[in-house]
Amino acid sequence: MNTTPARPELLDAHTREQIDLALAQYQSQPGPLLQVLHAVQHRLRYIPDAAIPIIATALNLSRAEVHGVVTFYHYFRRHPPGEHIVQICQAESCKAMRGDELNAHAKQRLKVSFHQTTADGQFTLEPVYCLGNCANSPALMIDTELHGRVDAEKFDALIAAKSAAKEHD
Amino acid sequence: MRTTVYVPRDAAALSNGAEAVAAAIAAEATKRDLPIRIIRNGTRGLNWLEPLVEVATAQGRHAYGPVTPKDVESLFNSDFLAAGTHPLHLGPTEEISYLKSQQRLTFTRVGVIDPVSLEDYQAHDGYAGLRRALEMAPTQIVQAVTDSGLRGRGGAAFPTGIKWKTVHDQSAAQKYVTCNADEGDSGTFADRMLMEGDPFMLIEGMTIAGIAVGATRGFIYLRAEYPHAHRALNEAIAAAYEAGYLGRDVLSSGKTFDLEVRLGAGAYICGEETSMLESLEGKRGEVRVRPPLPAIKGLFGQPTIVNNVISLASVPVILHKGAEFYKNFGVGKSRGTIPLQLAGNIKRGGLYERAFGMTLRELLYDFGGGSATGRPIRAVQVGGPLGAYIPESQFDTAIDYEALSGIGALLGHGGVVAFDDTADMAKMARYAMEFCAVESCGKCTPCRIGSTRGVELMDRILANVDRERNLQLIDELCETMLHGSLCGLGGMTPFPVQSAMKYFPEDFRRSVQ
Ligand SMILES: Cc1cc2nc3c(=O)[nH]c(=O)nc-3n(C[C@H](O)[C@H](O)[C@H](O)COP(=O)(O)O)c2cc1C
Ligand code: SF4
Ligand code: FES
Numbered sequence: 001m002n003t004t005p006a007r008p009e010l011l012d013a014h015t016r017e018q019i020d021l022a023l024a025q026y027q028s029q030p031g032p033l034l035q036v037l038h039a040v041q042h043r044l045r046y047i048p049d050a051a052i053p054i055i056a057t058a059l060n061l062s063r064a065e066v067h068g069v070v071t072f073y074h075y076f077r078r079h080p081p082g083e084h085i086v087q088i089c090q091a092e093s094c095k096a097m098r099g100d101e102l103n104a105h106a107k108q109r110l111k112v113s114f115h116q117t118t119a120d121g122q123f124t125l126e127p128v129y130c131l132g133n134c135a136n137s138p139a140l141m142i143d144t145e146l147h148g149r150v151d152a153e154k155f156d157a158l159i160a161a162k163s164a165a166k167e168h169d
Numbered sequence: 170m171r172t173t174v175y176v177p178r179d180a181a182a183l184s185n186g187a188e189a190v191a192a193a194i195a196a197e198a199t200k201r202d203l204p205i206r207i208i209r210n211g212t213r214g215l216n217w218l219e220p221l222v223e224v225a226t227a228q229g230r231h232a233y234g235p236v237t238p239k240d241v242e243s244l245f246n247s248d249f250l251a252a253g254t255h256p257l258h259l260g261p262t263e264e265i266s267y268l269k270s271q272q273r274l275t276f277t278r279v280g281v282i283d284p285v286s287l288e289d290y291q292a293h294d295g296y297a298g299l300r301r302a303l304e305m306a307p308t309q310i311v312q313a314v315t316d317s318g319l320r321g322r323g324g325a326a327f328p329t330g331i332k333w334k335t336v337h338d339q340s341a342a343q344k345y346v347t348c349n350a351d352e353g354d355s356g357t358f359a360d361r362m363l364m365e366g367d368p369f370m371l372i373e374g375m376t377i378a379g380i381a382v383g384a385t386r387g388f389i390y391l392r393a394e395y396p397h398a399h400r401a402l403n404e405a406i407a408a409a410y411e412a413g414y415l416g417r418d419v420l421s422s423g424k425t426f427d428l429e430v431r432l433g434a435g436a437y438i439c440g441e442e443t444s445m446l447e448s449l450e451g452k453r454g455e456v457r458v459r460p461p462l463p464a465i466k467g468l469f470g471q472p473t474i475v476n477n478v479i480s481l482a483s484v485p486v487i488l489h490k491g492a493e494f495y496k497n498f499g500v501g502k503s504r505g506t507i508p509l510q511l512a513g514n515i516k517r518g519g520l521y522e523r524a525f526g527m528t529l530r531e532l533l534y535d536f537g538g539g540s541a542t543g544r545p546i547r548a549v550q551v552g553g554p555l556g557a558y559i560p561e562s563q564f565d566t567a568i569d570y571e572a573l574s575g576i577g578a579l580l581g582h583g584g585v586v587a588f589d590d591t592a593d594m595a596k597m598a599r600y601a602m603e604f605c606a607v608e609s610c611g612k613c614t615p616c617r618i619g620s621t622r623g624v625e626l627m628d629r630i631l632a633n634v635d636r637e638r639n640l641q642l643i644d645e646l647c648e649t650m651l652h653g654s655l656c657g658l659g660g661m662t663p664f665p666v667q668s669a670m671k672y673f674p675e676d677f678r679r680s681v682q
Contacts, residue, residue, distance in 0.1 A: 030450075031450035033451030037434070038434070068453050072453040092513065093586045095597070097514055097541070132181075132357070133181050134358055135511065137518075146184040148181060
């Protein structure tokens with residue numbers, strides 16, 4: 001697992017710049033911390049530990065406060081994810097449509113458990129609790145792309161399409 | 170003349186391939202040199218037919234579905250642009266019985282118009298409610314909402330007008346209108362469908378709320394899982410500013426209303442209103458102790474309206490057509506219409522808006538068509554993950570707030586999740602505890618520790634370890650959570666657990682394979 005330097009001075013220039021840009025974008029808003037964190041994650045795909053003291057200083061908060069917010073929310077990631085994030089719905093409607101079989105298939109196909117990234121760095125598998133696609137259960141989301149009525153065959157096709165797109169780059 | 174073709178941009182339609190269908194239709198039309206205009210509408214909510222393609226003809230809109238890119242060539246061969254016959258032809262859209270039998274007041278434009286076209290919105294009665302409201306005194310607006318009988322659609326069913334009156338009566342330098350668009354309940358998607366399919370209606374409802382209570386600033390707290398709704402809302406808000414419906418001088422009335430979307434970050438508890446306010450302030454979403462009520466001390470300590478998307482989106486029609494009009498729908502103390510969301514193991518899943526009062530059985534069988542698998546429906550969970558499991562013997566219960574609470578259930582946000590007879594209700598009870606453990610904000614012990622303990626107990630019950638004693642213990646644990654939790658997450662998790670134990674005891678006593 002990648003770890004990040006906890007000390008801001010160890011951040012590379014690009015990362016540091018992205019954090020500063022995120023701060024500049026939202027700093028003047030009322031109660032801006034969540035928005036800043038979203039912006040950092042949007043730019044860097046995760047929130048490096050070393051960003052915490054920078055954000056804390058800029059927003060006049062303690063490190064503990066910023067850290068507490070980062071860890072409270074499932075959406076914020078403290079480590080870089082794989083190229084694609086695959087979120088499979090675990091909630092009732094998807095369970096009623098054999099969602100647990102989809103879980104098992106996905107883990108087997110990608111050879112990972114939830115919260116893990118495939119060996120080739122392509123896919124991070126995450127559980128999610130409802131995607132609002134319950135009339136087309138079981139549902140999953142790849143990055144920001146929603147899919148419904150996903151069976152093993154459709155899952156494999158989606159994964160294959162993403163892998164093929166990568167090879168084209 | 171260009172023919173207008175509708176292909177939804179709704180996330181659920183896209184999840185079944187609507188984007189590729191739209192592209193295939195455009196390409197085929199170009200190839201055949203046929204002039205068409207593709208409008209990306211919301212969804213009609215007939216999810217089993219998505220992607221549902223519509224064509225505007227002289228005889229009204231005709232529907233085809235579910236369409237895949239492979240069908241497109243044959244659709245053109247069958248002259249679908251002139252409502253030609255084809256195996257996927259469903260006839261005039263409005264005549265499809267699932268749609269025809271509905272009473273759409275809140276979802277009247279969803280699936281009909283281009284969601285981000287202000288012109289289209291106005292051509293369909295859009296902003297008639299706000300115009301009416303601007304002719305009224307703020308107290309009259311609040312009174313109209315009270316008289317309509319509207320109760321909060323987010324779950325707690327509190328009368329909306331009374332909440333507004335409290336905020337109206339406060340004097341403060343700054344008040345806020347916040348929209349709870351966290352829609353965390355599984356089995357629900359009405360908020361998403363509305364925000365993607367008719368975002369101006371929510372914006373209009375919030376603007377009316379602001380003018381009624383003297384709030385000049387609004388926030389939509391949107392869950393991060395809804396990127397499509399985020400896009401639609403931002404497009405609509407920009408258009409509303411551009412046209413003077415938002416900002417410093419709303420429709421030259423001299424009133425100010427500013428509105429923005431803020432994203433949640435994947436925490437179910439942030440749907441609870443005080444947790445949502447903490448989160449909007451940029452903090453951990455820990456539940457606040459009440460009193461004070463948010464209406465008195467809400468966002469940044471100021472008087473604040475917190476309403477669900479559907480509650481706020483119901484306001485324009487109430488102002489436009491009058492409180493009486495709205496109130497004439499429904500039964501008893503459940504007035505107006507309720508957008509139900511049919512989900513899970515159901516043949517015709519989707520959105521079904523109708524006056525309160527039909528029975529669960531009618532919804533599940535007459536409109537929903539029974540289970541998707543063709544097997545008997547054994548149970549439904551109504552009202553999200555904290556709602557009770559209802560057995561088949563109670564399917565004749567009417568869908569209204571009082572009738573459902575009469576059987577120990579709740580309507581919540583109107584999600585109805587069906588399970589067929591292969592469902593294992595003990596596993597569902599375990600899941601309810603697991604969900605509570607994952608999502609607990611951690612503030613109180615019965616919820617934080619109790620739910621983890623509940624998962625362990627359920628694991629023992631499932632493994633047939635000291636079963637009867639553990640069943641007893643989980644019952645006691647449920648009572649502790651019920652009475653000792655600060656909010657509904659810990660306090661209502663016992664509903665699905667205990668209802669599953671009560672109505673499906675055999676599932677808790679299965680032999681272990
Ligand atoms: C655990 C929990 C989760 C909730 N989630 C939501 C939600 O996602 N959306 C919502 O509108 N209300 C939710 N509520 C209800 C809100 O606390 C609040 O009652 C509602 O937003 C008020 O708006 P309304 O009166 O228009 O329904 C939740 C309540 C609890 C206890
Ligand atoms: S019941 Fe659970 S979610 Fe609610 S306040 Fe207590 S710990 Fe937080
Ligand atoms: S329960 Fe899976 S998408 Fe809603």
